[in-house]
Amino acid sequence: MRNFFAGLVGCVFFPAHLLAWNGEGHMIVAQVAYNHLDSVVKNRCDALIAVALANNSSGTSNFVTVACWADDFKTQLGTGIWHFIDQPFSLDGTPTNGVGAASFDVVRAIRLCITTLQDTNAALTNRATCLRYLIHFVGDIQQPLHCSTAVSAAHSTGDAGGNGFTITGTWNNLHSLWDAGGGFLTDSISRPLNTSGQATLVNKVATVEAAYPFVGNPGLIPDPQTWAAEGLSLAETVSYVGIVANTTPSAGYLNAVSNTTVQRMAAGGKRLADLLNTILAPTPVPLTVLSPTNNNFRFAWNTTPGSAYRIQWKPDLTNSTWNDLTDVTATASQIVFTNGVTGDRRFYRAVGLP
Numbered sequence: 001m002r003n004f005f006a007g008l009v010g011c012v013f014f015p016a017h018l019l020a021w022n023g024e025g026h027m028i029v030a031q032v033a034y035n036h037l038d039s040v041v042k043n044r045c046d047a048l049i050a051v052a053l054a055n056n057s058s059g060t061s062n063f064v065t066v067a068c069w070a071d072d073f074k075t076q077l078g079t080g081i082w083h084f085i086d087q088p089f090s091l092d093g094t095p096t097n098g099v100g101a102a103s104f105d106v107v108r109a110i111r112l113c114i115t116t117l118q119d120t121n122a123a124l125t126n127r128a129t130c131l132r133y134l135i136h137f138v139g140d141i142q143q144p145l146h147c148s149t150a151v152s153a154a155h156s157t158g159d160a161g162g163n164g165f166t167i168t169g170t171w172n173n174l175h176s177l178w179d180a181g182g183g184f185l186t187d188s189i190s191r192p193l194n195t196s197g198q199a200t201l202v203n204k205v206a207t208v209e210a211a212y213p214f215v216g217n218p219g220l221i222p223d224p225q226t227w228a229a230e231g232l233s234l235a236e237t238v239s240y241v242g243i244v245a246n247t248t249p250s251a252g253y254l255n256a257v258s259n260t261t262v263q264r265m266a267a268g269g270k271r272l273a274d275l276l277n278t279i280l281a282p283t284p285v286p287l288t289v290l291s292p293t294n295n296n297f298r299f300a301w302n303t304t305p306g307s308a309y310r311i312q313w314k315p316d317l318t319n320s321t322w323n324d325l326t327d328v329t330a331t332a333s334q335i336v337f338t339n340g341v342t343g344d345r346r347f348y349r350a351v352g353l354p
Helices: 002-009 023-035 039-049 065-072 106-118 124-140 174-179 195-211 224-239 251-279
Strands: 088-090 149-151 288-293 296-302 308-314 323-329 334-340 347-352
Touching: 023 065, 023 124, 023 195, 023 251, 039 124, 039 251, 039 308, 065 124, 088 224, 106 124, 106 224, 106 251, 124 251, 174 251, 195 251, 224 251, 308 334, 323 334, 334 347
Parallel strands: 088 149
Antiparallel strands: 288 296, 296 334, 308 323, 308 347
16 A cells, blocks of 8 residues: 555646635635544544654644645645546537546545545555545535536637636636635635634634534445536536636626635535544444443443543434543453433443544
């Protein structure tokens, strides 16, 4: 796996696209996801991000800021074409067969990252690297112009996700306009996060989550190609509608871009959280229910001294979220846990901590 991963990194660089959203957009997606990670999954992600890599920086040291890592080091790592997938469509009837097949793309990159993170035998540095990529690429693939290339008489081989679609005004092409979310993303958050940047991030995340409240649905590994198809559809029905090359975008168009960006960032945060809550889900240990004593509920499990566990509960098995109760560390070969009866129905589990 180490040789395959390194070899793949070295052979796929081609700078056809620019950044997908700016750093601010990627950090918003990451923060939405991080807000809704299971606490044990959050610990596992934090531990992987703390793994030392050859390409590290103080500006990408936690789950949120590491969302920018793949852009910061894509030139050094040669991973430029990992960030997009050029699915062609025609603006004026020009045939799309002029768009060549890519050697790699964001869909295949996400699949590779998922496979590596699922492999507990993979090298720790590979898993740490793939988590950094996954946080970024799940954001990338939500940007419609990272899922498309528009073919026309002027661009018979495609416009590279709007990079070749020139506009006037604040942005010089359609891709850069969408990277900025039509003005919603100002890219004013410095890294490492300072007080002002943190406040901006919190406010933008609040806007996204208020517009699209989070509803988790972990348990299944999605096919990222369905996300790419969704992006292509949005490119055709939103990104290239109401905009004319070499003109200044209207206020109405910018509003459509901004609204779509908020929705796509919400989708990216939810999808990233669901994916990580599935891939890195803690494995509950078998519990033995003991007879209650003094109105206390008791259960036990076998372990080894020094092992740490988190006790979690939820009121209904259909709930997607477990509530943290407490952490315990084994001092003997068995842990007996006692919890006072609350009068409410509760389901418990114990999961090993990394």
